[in-house]
Amino acid sequence: MLRNRYSIGIILIAIAVVLLLGKVGVFSFLGWLLWPLLVLAAGGLLHWLYFGKMLPAAVVIPGGMLITYAVMFFLCNLFGWHLMKYIWPGFIFGVAVGLYEYQMFERFVPRGVMTASIVLAVVSAALFGMMLLVTLGVYFIVIGLLVVGIVLITRRSKTW
Structure with a gap:
């Protein structure tokens, strides 16, 4: 009888803690932060079903x-989510990853799967590079001008 009271008391305390954490918003915060785990789990499940x-x-x-x-x-x-304007080529890269895995694990692959994977990966990398160049290009120009200016100032001229 004494043991049952302790067990029931521990269960009631655990329920109260879970309800309090839910009321404070801990679970909604974790759901907001960790929802991509569902997408990751779906991809992992597909791999598990294949293997x-x-x-x-x-x-x-x-x-x-x-x-x-x-x-x-x-x-x-x-x-x-403002980061999405820079990493959107990852959606194209995801298709390239899927096709590459298919080529790696399938014995009889249709023609062009590896080529399509490589082309999509290169297109994704080029678009990502263009996004970086467009957003960070000014900084590259500034750094280049600084380097050239410092070299011109510090280089000793033979004509003096």
């Missing part, structure tokens, strides 16, 4: 895409 020999290799295409997108969503949750 468990339950589904064909074609499921790694959306699996790779979902895992790539989950990483992007985590970054945006942590650093702000």
Whole structure:
């Protein structure tokens, strides 16, 4: 009887703590911050189903895409969604990752899958580079001008 009272008391305290944390907003904060785990879990589940020999290799295409997108969503949750204007080429890169995984794990791959994967990865990298150049290009110009100016000032002229 004494043991039952302790067990019931511990259960009631645990329920009260969970309700209090929910009322304070801890669970909504964790849900807001960690929702990309659902996307990551879906991609991981597709990979697990393939490696468990339950589904064909074609499921790694959306699996790779979902895992790539989950990483992007985590970054945006942590650093702000304004980051999406810089990392949007990651959506193209996710398709490249999925196709690359399909090419790696499927025995009889249709022609052009590896080529499509490489082309999409290169396009994604080029677009990402252009985004960096457009947003950070002024800083590159400033750094270049500073370096040239410092070299001109510190270089000794032979004509003096």
